[in-house]
Amino acid sequence: xxxxxxxFALLMYGAALVFTVGVGWRVFxxxxxxxxxxxxTTPAPTTRTGVWIRMAREVVLFESLFKSNKWxxxxxxxxxxxxxxxxxxxxxxxxxPVWGWVALAxxxxxxxxxxxxxxxFALWLRRIVVQRIRYISNLSDHLMLWLxxxxxxxxxxxxxxxxxxxxxxxxxxxxLLRLDIQPVPADPLVLAHLALVAGLMLVFPISKLLHAxxxxxxxxxxxxxxxxxxxxLAPWAAKLxxx
Amino acid sequence: xxxxxxxxxxxxxxxxxxxxxxxxxxxxxxxxxSSQHQESLGFPGQLVxxxxxxxxxxxxxxxxxxxxxxxxxxxxxxxxxxxDKCHYxxxxxxxxxxxxxxxxxxxxxYRRHFTFAGKYFPRLVGAEDLTEQVLGDWYKYFHxxxxxxxxxxxxxxxxxxxxxxxxAREIMDxxxxxxxxxxxxxxxxxxxxxxxxxxxxxxxxxxxxxEEDIKDDTGFDVRLPLDVKGADVLLVTPSADFFAEPHIDxxxxxxxxxxxxxxxWTLSSYASEAANFGxxxxxxxxxxxxxxxxxxxxxxxxxxxxxxxxxxxxxxVAYSFWNTLAGPFDFLxxxxxxxxxxxxxxxxxxxxxxxxxxxxxxxxxxxxxxxxCNVARASRMGNxxxxxxxLPRKVIxxxxxxxxxxxADTIREKTYCCGGGGGLLTDDLLELRVKGALPxxxxxxxxxxNNGVNNVAAICxxxxxxxxxxxxxxxxxxxxxVSVHQLVSNAIVLGDKQ
Numbered sequence: 001x002x003x004x005x006x007x008f009a010l011l012m013y014g015a016a017l018v019f020t021v022g023v024g025w026r027v028f029x030x031x032x033x034x035x036x037x038x039x040x041t042t043p044a045p046t047t048r049t050g051v052w053i054r055m056a057r058e059v060v061l062f063e064s065l066f067k068s069n070k071w072x073x074x075x076x077x078x079x080x081x082x083x084x085x086x087x088x089x090x091x092x093x094x095x096x097p098v099w100g101w102v103a104l105a106x107x108x109x110x111x112x113x114x115x116x117x118x119x120x121f122a123l124w125l126r127r128i129v130v131q132r133i134r135y136i137s138n139l140s141d142h143l144m145l146w147l148x149x150x151x152x153x154x155x156x157x158x159x160x161x162x163x164x165x166x167x168x169x170x171x172x173x174x175x176l177l178r179l180d181i182q183p184v185p186a187d188p189l190v191l192a193h194l195a196l197v198a199g200l201m202l203v204f205p206i207s208k209l210l211h212a213x214x215x216x217x218x219x220x221x222x223x224x225x226x227x228x229x230x231x232x233l234a235p236w237a238a239k240l241x242x243x
Numbered sequence: 244x245x246x247x248x249x250x251x252x253x254x255x256x257x258x259x260x261x262x263x264x265x266x267x268x269x270x271x272x273x274x275x276x277s278s279q280h281q282e283s284l285g286f287p288g289q290l291v292x293x294x295x296x297x298x299x300x301x302x303x304x305x306x307x308x309x310x311x312x313x314x315x316x317x318x319x320x321x322x323x324x325x326x327d328k329c330h331y332x333x334x335x336x337x338x339x340x341x342x343x344x345x346x347x348x349x350x351x352x353y354r355r356h357f358t359f360a361g362k363y364f365p366r367l368v369g370a371e372d373l374t375e376q377v378l379g380d381w382y383k384y385f386h387x388x389x390x391x392x393x394x395x396x397x398x399x400x401x402x403x404x405x406x407x408x409x410x411a412r413e414i415m416d417x418x419x420x421x422x423x424x425x426x427x428x429x430x431x432x433x434x435x436x437x438x439x440x441x442x443x444x445x446x447x448x449x450x451x452x453x454e455e456d457i458k459d460d461t462g463f464d465v466r467l468p469l470d471v472k473g474a475d476v477l478l479v480t481p482s483a484d485f486f487a488e489p490h491i492d493x494x495x496x497x498x499x500x501x502x503x504x505x506x507x508w509t510l511s512s513y514a515s516e517a518a519n520f521g522x523x524x525x526x527x528x529x530x531x532x533x534x535x536x537x538x539x540x541x542x543x544x545x546x547x548x549x550x551x552x553x554x555x556x557x558x559x560v561a562y563s564f565w566n567t568l569a570g571p572f573d574f575l576x577x578x579x580x581x582x583x584x585x586x587x588x589x590x591x592x593x594x595x596x597x598x599x600x601x602x603x604x605x606x607x608x609x610x611x612x613x614x615x616c617n618v619a620r621a622s623r624m625g626n627x628x629x630x631x632x633x634l635p636r637k638v639i640x641x642x643x644x645x646x647x648x649x650x651a652d653t654i655r656e657k658t659y660c661c662g663g664g665g666g667l668l669t670d671d672l673l674e675l676r677v678k679g680a681l682p683x684x685x686x687x688x689x690x691x692x693n694n695g696v697n698n699v700a701a702i703c704x705x706x707x708x709x710x711x712x713x714x715x716x717x718x719x720x721x722x723x724x725v726s727v728h729q730l731v732s733n734a735i736v737l738g739d740k741q
Contacts, residue, residue: 035311045628046628058401069324207360219314
């Protein structure tokens, strides 16, 4: 096994580990931290089912963002929806034989790469052009968009500019899953793409990408509006009762 | 403090997002609480020597107690959706009044001390230590937030800046830098029973005077009972209802409704305050102590129901928090929601024919309704989501022939704060209050110009006081603001049912 393969195998395993454990840990902390008061943003659903529907509308349609700003919604939605298609398409590198519905997504997923890049670029353009958004941006906010754009760009280049040894890459990916390491194709584009994706997984649990699990734990969105009917008491607040 | 000269913002023909002006409101801050006001609430009298450590420790404690704080600090992606949604930003153009920028004053300290990236790469993620300068910004800008939750409606993750400004205020109280207005008032509630510091004899006197006024006006013996044991209903209402205009006309309205419905009721001198400023300073303990006075009074008086008068944040605390803070209220009659809003009560009576309203009594008025932020975005009325919008409008329409709503993006869940909520209703913040009222005043002007509106009705004591103060700055008459139950009071038919 070459040093290069060894390095990338370890990088991908390490990144996957940091991503899973890191995000799992954050989710554990969110779940463990009590919400002592009922603070849903009203009007809010009065049943648990209603809350599921509200949450689904937020996750699938970005409903609140749509109410807020049509441009951010458009670019943000373009990026996220394209990313989903692209991720689905990438499942073909981890499955053998390729699942039927993944094969079906091949064309959409390929062109979604362009839409993803466009969405990201538009979001970045807003970040530098709109005075208010420039004011609230830190360097990390720009870097995050560049990282994602670089991932999209390297991916698209492999597909449309300089074809890579895609069979070899799939062997490498399957090898990782089967704990039977296969050589990584020594193509700079593949290596860059893999390294960037690993970087994304590494920063996920320590960055604003936590908005993904965070949404599900947002009390203003996930609480049922029933404080008069049902007494809500956090453990630390219950301790004040006995006094 | 020298009196600040300022210009009332010009009302814009079409609302446009303003260009930002850094530090435009950097001079605005409320008076700091004196050591006496601080200590009576158990807070340090002045800034403690090791305030940085104490503040960071407190922040750590709050992060383990409030999921909202933890999740909101982590989740913001700086998308900018909230940046133009705050009335204080629109009115002042100070970028630190953009919700996300206000949160970032807190978030940058959180990142520095509680996150990997902020500890090792502070410049990259904009993390900063809690310096004197940062504390100064906290004191200024967390007192330029009325905790109205408008930003949270528009945030894709529901991030509520109110939660963060409450946490910041609690930390500042803990290190000895509290706000005079809120803390002085909370002290009065603990000592006397209401925000005004109105003792029992004075309250009894006021109520008796009102009874005489009503008698002169209508010829009917409408009572305003105080501390009557065995009454069916305990009415808890903001103490402003006892003396301020137009609040007092609302109180007269409640009394007439009870009178005409034939339901026995009482006020309590011990719990003579619905407002709960413990929420504004983010203190669970203070909020709980204040709420428990209501429970104590209800038990002592042996009432069957608790009804809450017209007050915005008080209704949030009563509706959303009382059961948690001072519950369970299982000693009350389970056939009625507890607590119940006076609007729900009156609305039910309108439906059942328990009261009759003569709309023509308000024919000189063309009325619009101001949705108070805490009622709109942090509570409910009736059984259905959004009842907090429908029921007040229904009561107004039952009492008036002419009703017009303000533009759709300024009412209901998108309502604009009056500019004086969240513990900012103090004259040392007058410039902020006037400027923060801009979006609301523009919406009002729209219906004044197009529909001839001459009254705006509200169900919040703070809104009513704030309107009375700022309306003239925008060229409107001060008495344009009315209580919803003032309209009911005018229209209600007293005497034998026809």
